[in-house]
Structures are given as C-alpha cells and as structure tokens.
Amino acid sequence: MTKKLKKKIIRIGIGFVxxxxxxxxxxxxxxxxxxxxxxxxxxxxxxxxxxxxxxxxAHGHVFDENFLMIIATLGAVACKEYTExxxxxxxxxxxxxxxxxxVNKSRKSIRALMSIRPDFARVVRDxxxxxxxxxxVRVGDVIVIRPGERVPLxxxxxxxxxxxxTAAITGESLPKDISVGTNIVSGCVNLSGVITVSVTNEFxxxxxxxxxxxxxxxxxxxxxxxNFITVFARYYTPIVVCSAALLALVxxxxxxxxxTWIYRAMTFLLISCPCALVISVPLSFFGGIGGAxxxxxxxxxxxxxxxxxxxxxxxxxxxxxxxxxxxxxGEISVSQFLKDTKHEEAESYLLxxxxxxxASSNHxxxxxxxxxxxxxxxxxxxxxxxxxxxxxxxxxxxxxxxxGNYKLMADVxxxxxxxxxxxxxxxxxxxxxxxxxxxxxxxxxxxxxxxKEGAADxxxxxxxxxxxxxxxxxxxxxxxxxxxxSSVGIKRFLSNLTPLDKVTAIEKLMGNxxxxxxxxxxxxxxxxxxxxxxDIGIAMGAMGSDAAIEAADxxxxxxxxxxxGEAKKIAKKTLRIVKENIVxxxxxxxxxxxxxxxxxxxxxxAIFADVGVAFLAIMNSMRALKA
Amino acid sequence: MTRTFILEDxxxxxxxxxxxxxxxxxxxxxxxxxxxxxxxxxxxxxDAKNEAAEKEMRKIVKNTExxxxxxxx
Numbered sequence: 001m002t003k004k005l006k007k008k009i010i011r012i013g014i015g016f017v018x019x020x021x022x023x024x025x026x027x028x029x030x031x032x033x034x035x036x037x038x039x040x041x042x043x044x045x046x047x048x049x050x051x052x053x054x055x056x057x058a059h060g061h062v063f064d065e066n067f068l069m070i071i072a073t074l075g076a077v078a079c080k081e082y083t084e085x086x087x088x089x090x091x092x093x094x095x096x097x098x099x100x101x102x103v104n105k106s107r108k109s110i111r112a113l114m115s116i117r118p119d120f121a122r123v124v125r126d127x128x129x130x131x132x133x134x135x136x137v138r139v140g141d142v143i144v145i146r147p148g149e150r151v152p153l154x155x156x157x158x159x160x161x162x163x164x165x166t167a168a169i170t171g172e173s174l175p176k177d178i179s180v181g182t183n184i185v186s187g188c189v190n191l192s193g194v195i196t197v198s199v200t201n202e203f204x205x206x207x208x209x210x211x212x213x214x215x216x217x218x219x220x221x222x223x224x225x226x227n228f229i230t231v232f233a234r235y236y237t238p239i240v241v242c243s244a245a246l247l248a249l250v251x252x253x254x255x256x257x258x259x260t261w262i263y264r265a266m267t268f269l270l271i272s273c274p275c276a277l278v279i280s281v282p283l284s285f286f287g288g289i290g291g292a293x294x295x296x297x298x299x300x301x302x303x304x305x306x307x308x309x310x311x312x313x314x315x316x317x318x319x320x321x322x323x324x325x326x327x328x329x330g331e332i333s334v335s336q337f338l339k340d341t342k343h344e345e346a347e348s349y350l351l352x353x354x355x356x357x358x359a360s361s362n363h364x365x366x367x368x369x370x371x372x373x374x375x376x377x378x379x380x381x382x383x384x385x386x387x388x389x390x391x392x393x394x395x396x397x398x399x400x401x402x403x404g405n406y407k408l409m410a411d412v413x414x415x416x417x418x419x420x421x422x423x424x425x426x427x428x429x430x431x432x433x434x435x436x437x438x439x440x441x442x443x444x445x446x447x448x449x450x451x452k453e454g455a456a457d458x459x460x461x462x463x464x465x466x467x468x469x470x471x472x473x474x475x476x477x478x479x480x481x482x483x484x485x486s487s488v489g490i491k492r493f494l495s496n497l498t499p500l501d502k503v504t505a506i507e508k509l510m511g512n513x514x515x516x517x518x519x520x521x522x523x524x525x526x527x528x529x530x531x532x533x534x535d536i537g538i539a540m541g542a543m544g545s546d547a548a549i550e551a552a553d554x555x556x557x558x559x560x561x562x563x564x565g566e567a568k569k570i571a572k573k574t575l576r577i578v579k580e581n582i583v584x585x586x587x588x589x590x591x592x593x594x595x596x597x598x599x600x601x602x603x604x605x606a607i608f609a610d611v612g613v614a615f616l617a618i619m620n621s622m623r624a625l626k627a
Numbered sequence: 628m629t630r631t632f633i634l635e636d637x638x639x640x641x642x643x644x645x646x647x648x649x650x651x652x653x654x655x656x657x658x659x660x661x662x663x664x665x666x667x668x669x670x671x672x673x674d675a676k677n678e679a680a681e682k683e684m685r686k687i688v689k690n691t692e693x694x695x696x697x698x699x700x
Contacts, residue, residue, distance in 0.1 A: 004636050004694060052693060059690050065639075100638045107664060219662050233641050278640040279663070286664050 015045030046089045063237045065273040075266030095611020102618040116168045116187040118152035135203040145190045155197035162193035170557040171296030221301025233274040244268035267596040270606035276585040280617035287624035288574030296557035304553040307536045308571035312516035318474035320523030323449040327368035330446035350443045356381040357394040357403040389498025402436045417441045456488045458561035465565040502530045574624045581617040632668045635696040642692045649687045
C-alpha cells in the first residue's frame with residue numbers, strides 16, 4: 001500500500017465518524033449542529049478532491065472529474081439532500097481507494113512477472129571477484145555464478161557442471177543440464193553447481209534485456225480496442241456533462257420542478273468519468289501479455305494479441321519448425337563415373353568436395369555436411385557463389401563444382417547426365433544434395449532431418465483451438481515434403497519454394513481469405529521476410545536468436561509447437577475479458593444514465609456505476625494475467 | 628536525446644493521457660509516451676531545449692496530477 005493511499009484511508013475513517021455523528025446529531029439534537037458535522041466530514045473526506053478541483057479550474061480544465069464531483073455534491077446540497085451529498089463523497093473516495101489498490105496490485109503482479117532482471121554479476125578480475133551491475137560487464141569478461149543465483153548475462157560455460165531453471169525465460173519446467181561449452185542465456189536460475197561463464201553479449205543486448213524491453217514496449221503498441229477507448233474517453237465526459245446541463249435546463253423549464261431535475265443532472269455528473277474503461281482495457285492486454293510471457297510466449301503488443309485471437313490458418317515452415325532442423329548426413333550415393341575414377345575413396349571424396357563447396361554457408365544443411373566431412377586447412381574452394389533456392393557453385397583445384405538441389409542440376413547438366421541423377425526411393429527419405437562437376441553428375445548425399453516429438457499431437461490440438469487450416473511451406477522437393485506433412489497431419493503443403501516464393505505463397509493465401517487471419521510459424525533464421533509479411537509472424541525456438549526476436553510479432557522461446565495453440569487461447573481469453581469489460585462498463589453506465597434521466601436512479605447507483613464498475617472491471621482484467 | 632521519467636503515484640489513467648498530450652506539445656519535444664501501467668514517461672527532446680522542456684514538463688504534471696512525483700531515470 002502506498003503512503004498516499006494510507007493517508008486517504010485515515011481521512012476516510014475520520015470523515016466517516018464525523019458523518020455518523022452528523023446523522024445522529026441532526027436527528028436527535030439539532031439540525032444545525034448536525035449540518036456542522038456534515039460540513040466537517042465533507043471537507044475531511046473530500047480534501048484532495050477539493051484541492052485538485054481548485055488547481056484544475058485555475059488552469060481551465062472544466063471537465064475535470066474532481067470538479068464535476070464537487071458540482072454534483074453541491075447540487076445535492078442545493079436540493080437539501082445533505083446526507084446524500086456527504087455520503088456520495090464518502091463512497092466516491094472509498095471507491096477510489098479500491099481502485100488504486102487494485103491498480104497497485106496489478107502493477108505489482110506484472111512487475112513480479114518481470115522479475116527476471118538480474119541484480120548483479122560476479123566478475124573475475126586480477127584482484128579477485130567483484131559484484132558489479134550487469135551493465136558494467138563487457139563481452140569476453142569471465143563471471144562466476146553460484147547455485148541459486150540468476151544468470152546475469154548471456155555466455156558460454158567455461159568451467160563447472162550444473163543445471164539451469166529456464167522457466168522464467170521459456171516457461172519450461174524441467175531443468176536443463178549444462179556443462180563446459182553450453183551456451184546459457186540470462187534470466188535463468190543456476191540450480192546446483194558453481195559455474196564459470198565467458199560473457200558473449202553485453203547486458204543491453206542480452207536475452208533478459210531484450211525480453212524486458214519487448215514487454216515494456218508491448219503496451220505502446222495499442223490494440224483496436226484500446227484506440228477505441230482513447231477516442232471514446234475524449235468525447236464521453238463532455239457529452240455526459242452537456243446532457244446533464246441540458247437535462248437540468250429543459251426539465252426545469254418544462255416542469256418547473258427545479259429540485260428534481262437538478263438532482264437528476266447531478267447524478268449524470270457522477271457517471272461522467274470513463275475511468276473503468278480507460279484503466280481496465282489496457283490493463284487486460286498488459287495482463288495477457290504478462291501471463292503469456294510467463295509461459296515463454298512473448299507477444300509484442302495488444303494489436304498482435306488481437307490478431308492472434310483471430311487466426312484460423314497456421315502456415316508452418318518445415319525446417320526447424322516441424323522438423324528439428326539439426327540435420328545429419330545419411331547415405332551417400334556415388335555416380336558410376338566417380339566410382340571408376342576414385343574407387344574406394346569415392347564416397348569420402350564426394351563428401352569432402354561437398355563440404356568445401358558449402359564451407360562458408362550458414363544453411364543448416366550445409367553445416368551438417370561440413371561437420372560430417374573432415375576438411376583439413378590446406379584445401380579450400382574459391383569463387384563460391386550462392387545460387388538462391390538452388391545451391392552453390394565453387395572452384396576447387398581449378399575444377400568447377402556445383403552442389404545443390406535438382407533444379408540446379410537441371411541448369412548445369414546436359415540431358416543424358418541429368419537422367420543419371422534419378423533414384424526412385426531417395427526422394428521420399430528427405431532432402432538430397434546433388435553434386436556435379438564440369439557437366440558430369442558426380443553423386444548425391446542424403447540429408448536426414450527428424451520430425452519433432454509431439455509435432456503430430458500439437459497440430460491435432462491446434463484444430464481443437466479453432467485453427468481449421470494448416471499449411472506447410474518448404475524449399476524441399478515434393479516427395480519429402482509430402483512425407484513430413486502426412487506424418488504430422490498437415491493436409492496442404494507447398495514444396496520447392498525459394499525464400500521469395502514463400503512470401504508470394506503467404507500473400508496468395510492471405511488474398512484468398514475473406515475472414516480470419518493467417519499466422520506464419522518459422523524459426524526466424526531464413527524466413528524473416530515471411531514472418532514480417534504474414535498477418536502475424538511467430539518465431540519458434542528463439543532462445544538466443546536475435547533475428548527472430550526482431551522480425552516476429554510473437555516469439556516462442558522453446559520449440560514446442562503446442563505453444564501456438566496456447567498462445568491463441570491466451571489471446572482469445574484476453575480479448576474476451578476486454579469485451580466483457582467494455583460491455584459491462586458501458587452497459588451499467590448507459591443503464592444508470594437512462595434510469596437517472598427518468599428519475600429511477602439515485603446518486604448511490606451513480607457512484608456504483610462510476611467507481612464500483614471501475615473496481616470490478618480492474619479485478620476482471622487481472623484474470624488475463626493468470627493465463 | 629531520449630529522456631525517461633517515472634511518474635510515482637500516477638493513479639488516474641486518463642490523466643496519463645492528458646499529460647502525454649500536453650508534454651508532446653512542448654517546444655522541442657517529440658514522441659512523448661506516458662504508460663499508465665508502468666508509470667513511465669519517455670520522450671525525445673532537442674539537446675538545446677532539454678532543460679527548459681523538463682521544467683515545463685514538471686509544471687504540466689504538477690498541474691494535471693498534483694500528487695505525482697516525477698523522478699528522472
């Protein structure tokens with residue numbers, strides 16, 4: 001509880017005692033003595049309202065809620081409703097207290113969610129270990145992390161064995177074992193052993209700083225519902241105040257019953273603050289974003305939350321999303337020509353040539369070939385050219401090599417050589433890298449990629465959460481795409497796509513849709529343009545991948561596909577809470593306004609419609625946090 | 628330069644909006660953002676006008692919400 005709130009509660013307490021004394025005195029002793037107590041109670045309780053109103057009026061803010069509150073209560077006095085005037089002020093203040101209590105509480109729970117910020121880093125210097133602020137640590141510094149401490153910066157373990165609780169970052173509850181050479185990310189908690197870590201990112205670039213930034217900035221990307229509320233709030237107060245004036249004027253002129261109409265108009269003024277909506281709607285989004293964050297799902301703004309709740313089609317990238325993306329080389333098939341020239345060494349020769357061609361590429365397939373082959377430092381390829389969507393060409397020992405897919409072979413091989421590449425069953429077994437040299441087919445290498453465990457179940461579960469259509473995009477050939485798609489239960493797939501084709505494919509899918517939104521799920525490595533282009537881009541397994549965090553609208557820290565359905569559920573729940581609040585707050589206010597106009601609602605009802613509704617709406621919006 | 632402040636005891640959501648709108652109009656200030664939930668105010672200001680703008684901003688906050696304490700971060 002803040003100091004300000006405590007003071008207010010004490011004031012309300014004293015005011016309440018004075019008020020009760022006033023009621024008793026005016027009934028049993030003397031009306032004037034009672035009135036004195038009423039005035040004392042009013043001033044005690046409403047001191048801050050009076051002060052704020054005075055300050056605001058001095059600055060010409062006529063539609064200030066404090067000022068309107070005073071007008072309303074003075075209006076009640078004018079109607080000789082002294083008890084009501086004080087009571088209304090009293091209950092307004094009680095309501096305000098509840099409101100700030102609720103807001104403080106939600107701020108605190110959200111802050112608790114964001115408690116991943118590390119307090120210090122223990123740096124090893126020449127003169128021993130020092131606890132310093134994480135922002136003072138530089139790349140390459142060595143830090144020591146003891147059990148129970150939070151990992152302050154991203155780094156690589158250089159000494160020690162331990163396990164990490166990554167729940168704060170990934171939502172994953174099982175601890176992760178770490179040893180020398182493991183990359184660890186900031187924000188996790190070291191559980192069992194002392195570890196020494198070499199820092200790889202400065203604090204500003206660390207995972208923890210990025211996540212915190214992302215969540216804080218999320219509240220500035222406003223959803224449609226939030227923008228509606230902002231506009232609504234701007235017009236609501238003036239409209240209600242004007243209609244109150246109109247009501248008082250017209251009513252009085254027509255019926256000559258001034259008291260009744262002034263009272264009704266004053267009731268209007270009490271409902272003139274749009275607080276309930278202005279606070280609760282952004283709070284719901286913030287809560288939803290916080291709750292999702294706790295599960296390792298980062299949603300970059302309320303607008304994305306809105307889109308996420310409307311998705312009914314999910315487009316997957318195959319590699320790294322549905323499959324694990326850690327490729328391994330499988331069977332190597334050597335052409336007759338190569339067999340005749342190299343005999344037993346043909347296979348390792350082919351693998352080596354392939355590795356030399358692919359040595360500088362970052363593609364996961366290339367990396368798997370490079371790691372399978374043993375290339376010594378004295379051999380290397382020159383003039384390496386990446387042929388987008390096809391493969392690479394390179395010059396090794398004066399001979400021009402091509403390594404890539406069938407499309408590439410079709411470009412560089414004559415008809416009779418091309419026919420040699422055909423092999424009946426290999427297309428079904430995954431990706432194939434073909435090699436050719438000087439117009440001759442040399443052989444091919446199978447690349448195996450495993451499908452993620454639980455992928456099929458996750459995709460089935462997606463359907464249950466209202467996602468009717470799933471599509472898979474891949475640069476692979478049709479046969480291998482078909483195998484993967486059918487084994488996880490995806491009906492539609494598009495194969496042989498270059499990264500550019502994927503963008504076109506997404507655009508086409510979006511163009512064909514009338515309603516519902518399309519999400520694209522990728523690993524963020526090769527598919528940043530598609531992530532940006534789709535209605536909503538979801539990056540998976542993003543721990544440590546900067547590009548993915550930048551390009552995507554939603555970032556899923558682990559690589560579990562089931563989180564997509566979960567993200568949609570959280571978004572839907574949040575949106576439902578927002579709608580509930582809007583309908584509830586507007587509904588109650590409209591109802592009380594109408595009842596007040598025809599004389600069925602007292603100032604009590606109006607106070608409930610103002611602060612009571614705000615309190616309830618805030619409490620409701622906190623449910624979004626418990627995703 | 629970018630300035631960040633914490634508005635302590637900012638209790639009223641549409642005051643946050645009012646403060647944001649008014650501060651955005653200060654000479655030299657651009658992109659003012661007040662987030663009610665985090666009680667944070669962030670704005671860009673021309674270096675030369677920084678001090679004058681901060682003074683003006685504090686006045687605006689004081690006028691809109693007298694209870695709020697402005698703390699520079």
